[in-house]
Amino acid sequence: MVDQRRAERRQAGLVLALLGAVILVVVALTTPWHALPAGAPYVPPDPARDFTPAEIARAAAFDAAVGPPAYLSLGLTVLFAGLLVATPFGAKVLGVLRGPWWVRVILGVLLLTAILELLRWPLGVWYEIQLRDFGLSTQTWASWNADRLKSVGVSVVLTSIMVVAVIALARRFRRWWIPAAAGAALLTVVASFVYPIVFEPLFNDFRPMQAGPLRSDLLAMAARDGVPVEDVLVADASRRTTALNAYVSGFGATRRIVVYDTLLKAPADEVELVVAHELGHAKYDDVLNGTLIGALGAAFGAVLLYWAALAVRRRTRLPGSSPLADPLAVGVLMGLVSLATVLSGPAQNLISRHVEARADVHALDLTRDPAPFIAMQQRLATTNLSDLSPDVVEYVLYASHPTAPERIALARSWAELNDLPVP
Ligand SMILES: [Zn+2]
Numbered sequence: 001m002v003d004q005r006r007a008e009r010r011q012a013g014l015v016l017a018l019l020g021a022v023i024l025v026v027v028a029l030t031t032p033w034h035a036l037p038a039g040a041p042y043v044p045p046d047p048a049r050d051f052t053p054a055e056i057a058r059a060a061a062f063d064a065a066v067g068p069p070a071y072l073s074l075g076l077t078v079l080f081a082g083l084l085v086a087t088p089f090g091a092k093v094l095g096v097l098r099g100p101w102w103v104r105v106i107l108g109v110l111l112l113t114a115i116l117e118l119l120r121w122p123l124g125v126w127y128e129i130q131l132r133d134f135g136l137s138t139q140t141w142a143s144w145n146a147d148r149l150k151s152v153g154v155s156v157v158l159t160s161i162m163v164v165a166v167i168a169l170a171r172r173f174r175r176w177w178i179p180a181a182a183g184a185a186l187l188t189v190v191a192s193f194v195y196p197i198v199f200e201p202l203f204n205d206f207r208p209m210q211a212g213p214l215r216s217d218l219l220a221m222a223a224r225d226g227v228p229v230e231d232v233l234v235a236d237a238s239r240r241t242t243a244l245n246a247y248v249s250g251f252g253a254t255r256r257i258v259v260y261d262t263l264l265k266a267p268a269d270e271v272e273l274v275v276a277h278e279l280g281h282a283k284y285d286d287v288l289n290g291t292l293i294g295a296l297g298a299a300f301g302a303v304l305l306y307w308a309a310l311a312v313r314r315r316t317r318l319p320g321s322s323p324l325a326d327p328l329a330v331g332v333l334m335g336l337v338s339l340a341t342v343l344s345g346p347a348q349n350l351i352s353r354h355v356e357a358r359a360d361v362h363a364l365d366l367t368r369d370p371a372p373f374i375a376m377q378q379r380l381a382t383t384n385l386s387d388l389s390p391d392v393v394e395y396v397l398y399a400s401h402p403t404a405p406e407r408i409a410l411a412r413s414w415a416e417l418n419d420l421p422v423p
Helices: 001-031 053-086 090-093 101-133 139-171 177-198 211-223 263-264 268-285 287-313 327-367 371-382 390-397 403-415
Strands: 207-208 232-234 246-249 257-258
Touching: 001 177, 001 287, 053 327, 053 371, 053 390, 090 101, 090 177, 090 327, 101 139, 101 232, 101 327, 139 177, 139 327, 139 403, 207 390, 211 232, 211 263, 211 268, 211 327, 232 263, 246 287, 257 263, 257 268, 257 287, 263 268, 268 287, 268 327, 268 371, 327 390, 327 403, 371 403, 390 403
Parallel strands: 232 257
Antiparallel strands: 207 232, 246 257
């Protein structure tokens, strides 16, 4: 029995090492580490060159205002997760629940989510007040609370599916981590595929862009780019924010390019650049690639759960033989997933920043017009109050895109490389 268990752990360890190696190789090979070709001149990012002292000061003031609630919320999430994986807190709280195991699991997810969300709610309110003070939010408290409840609802549903599945597998199979890894990968792919049609409509309405010269120009550009785009969708983001944004989501049959309605007030050549950037994401299948890396990461995480649960079983008072087979394990599971999400964030951001830089280069290659690119970056940064010079911690934790000064520097480097006048 002991030998069998030891063999199982060895197998899980081997699979973990293998999956880890595959992820590293896939990330190393698919991440565009150098967005510009070799020989591109280095242009240092310089906020003072493109932003006025007043704009720089305003961005810094906003950063200082939202920093405390953002960091406190992150700290609270990590602390709560730590409590769940390093103490019997979860088992104690969940011990009050009664009923069949799967009912206790779902109620457990609901209960722990409710506790964490209640603690984080005031910090969310604090953050939202800052957004309003700086004119970034257009929401009423009723709609803000409704949004928040909807997000919590989505998270409870997805977490319940995951936790019920893991515990069901752990109750049924000794080597539950094998089907759990396969299931986690599959669920990641399915969730990413259905995201635009299942989850996005919960928060926004989407309509096809109004017929007119802008729409015709954008579709002509997509055709020139060889990216099959049937439509550009406009999201009614203005009922929530004044911020400007656009994105690509889904893949295959669900792929869509979405622009915020707030963006449409910008000059047409700047909107065109934003869409050209999104076409870059579509052309390189960035959503699909990200999903596949996410699926490998989810499989890795599932096997890691098996190891981590064994490591923390005593501290959290879970049964030794198969700790995750017990409904009391909901807390450990949620805590571990939450920690893994926070810890993998910097790696995801690192990859994302390179992918974003490639999309920027694609936009420049397609439009060959760096001046509106730079104008658009200025507009995005000043409207969204983007951090123009984040410190190392902010950059590592939160920067999914290069900063505006970095993106502008890239455009200048691109212009020099292509012998075009440098704006
Ligand atoms: Zn992008």
